[in-house]
Amino acid sequence: MTIAAAAVVVPLGVFFFISGLVINLIQAICFVLVRTFSKNTYRRINRVLAELLWLELIWLVDWWASVKIQLYTDSETFRFLGKEHALVISNHRSDIDWLVGWILAQRSGCLGSTVAVMKKSSKLLPVIGWSMWFSEYLFLERNWAKDEITLKSSFQRLGDFPHAFWLALFVEGTRFTQAKLLAAQEYATSAGLPVPRNVLIPRTKGFVTAVSHMRTFVPAIYDVTVAIPKSSPAPTMLRLFKGQSSVVHVHLQRHLMKDLPETDDAVAQWCRDIFVAKDKLLDKHLVENTFGDEKLQDTGRPVKSLVVVLSWACLITFGALKFFMWSSLLSSGKGLTISAIVLAVVTFLMHILIQFSQSERSTPAKVTPAKCKNGGELSGTGQDKQ
Numbered sequence: 001m002t003i004a005a006a007a008v009v010v011p012l013g014v015f016f017f018i019s020g021l022v023i024n025l026i027q028a029i030c031f032v033l034v035r036t037f038s039k040n041t042y043r044r045i046n047r048v049l050a051e052l053l054w055l056e057l058i059w060l061v062d063w064w065a066s067v068k069i070q071l072y073t074d075s076e077t078f079r080f081l082g083k084e085h086a087l088v089i090s091n092h093r094s095d096i097d098w099l100v101g102w103i104l105a106q107r108s109g110c111l112g113s114t115v116a117v118m119k120k121s122s123k124l125l126p127v128i129g130w131s132m133w134f135s136e137y138l139f140l141e142r143n144w145a146k147d148e149i150t151l152k153s154s155f156q157r158l159g160d161f162p163h164a165f166w167l168a169l170f171v172e173g174t175r176f177t178q179a180k181l182l183a184a185q186e187y188a189t190s191a192g193l194p195v196p197r198n199v200l201i202p203r204t205k206g207f208v209t210a211v212s213h214m215r216t217f218v219p220a221i222y223d224v225t226v227a228i229p230k231s232s233p234a235p236t237m238l239r240l241f242k243g244q245s246s247v248v249h250v251h252l253q254r255h256l257m258k259d260l261p262e263t264d265d266a267v268a269q270w271c272r273d274i275f276v277a278k279d280k281l282l283d284k285h286l287v288e289n290t291f292g293d294e295k296l297q298d299t300g301r302p303v304k305s306l307v308v309v310l311s312w313a314c315l316i317t318f319g320a321l322k323f324f325m326w327s328s329l330l331s332s333g334k335g336l337t338i339s340a341i342v343l344a345v346v347t348f349l350m351h352i353l354i355q356f357s358q359s360e361r362s363t364p365a366k367v368t369p370a371k372c373k374n375g376g377e378l379s380g381t382g383q384d385k386q
Helices: 003-033 039-064 077-081 097-108 120-124 129-136 144-160 179-193 205-212 238-241 262-290 304-327 334-355
Strands: 069-073 086-090 112-121 138-140 168-169 219-228 247-257
Touching: 003 039, 003 129, 003 304, 039 129, 039 238, 039 304, 069 097, 077 247, 086 097, 097 112, 097 168, 097 219, 097 247, 112 205, 112 219, 120 129, 138 144, 144 205, 144 219, 168 205, 179 262, 205 262, 219 262, 247 262
Parallel strands: 069 247, 086 168, 086 219, 112 138, 112 168
Antiparallel strands: 219 247
């Protein structure tokens, strides 16, 4: 991280970690005191707390970096967003796909009740990972024998969720890079599968498990395709913190869960077919630089995240001034040393967060071979950062 970048990232990091730790503390107290007596009451409270934290990152996208998220979908689907449980599957194109999903959820009114399938190490991230754990995100070890049990029990627990939720599942199992695309193309050629050009081959075990356990209470699957216009630089966490804008195009198609096939093999094939169609859609976007066949919906730029951040800024600034006046922390060598250590820790944590989000640093999911319809093999599940 350069000195110029650190000059922007560190103050934002201090602000985010202080407010985030306050929310984590309240989440922990509610988990111990409220969830013991009423799981749904805890979920309702935590929905608000999680949204207060996630809105800070929404502000980073909407107001600090002014990233433009353009949603292409039909009017009927647009009306359903936020009003029903949904399983969300998407390609994993950029470093901030997960944030794009949060923005769409926030526009739809279900940000606080959005969950995702993540790799286990994600929950160790201070503030973000801890809040995800309190919010019932699903964490996998990339060991199917263990992950299958985790997924089944987690999907069943969502059956009585008191608000409309979105469950995000990146079925490619890892973030897209050219190196991973070449590996996927080589595998597809050897297995007699359609050779992808813009996506990776989906790992279908997790998707099949989700469908089989959520059919009865999740009415829809949202098939999301993320693309970056040729004229726009790809968004990254570092670009966001530096206030640099980008444009992201999102195509969303709604499928009714009841229309999916009944057998697991057929559901797996349905998922693979969706990604073949997604690959062709991205080919078209590459040529036309738009998802023009669907209507561009006006999602706006709500001021809620701006209000939340300004409120946090006032509270933290007032609290910090009172604390420094009371403790005289900055008036002694010991106090200055402590302050420097705190800033160094925040700088390190922000560096870890930025690195964690980078596609080129992600690792491919472990492969658990499963037989395809045509006699080849297809990888099993194992999710990277969602």
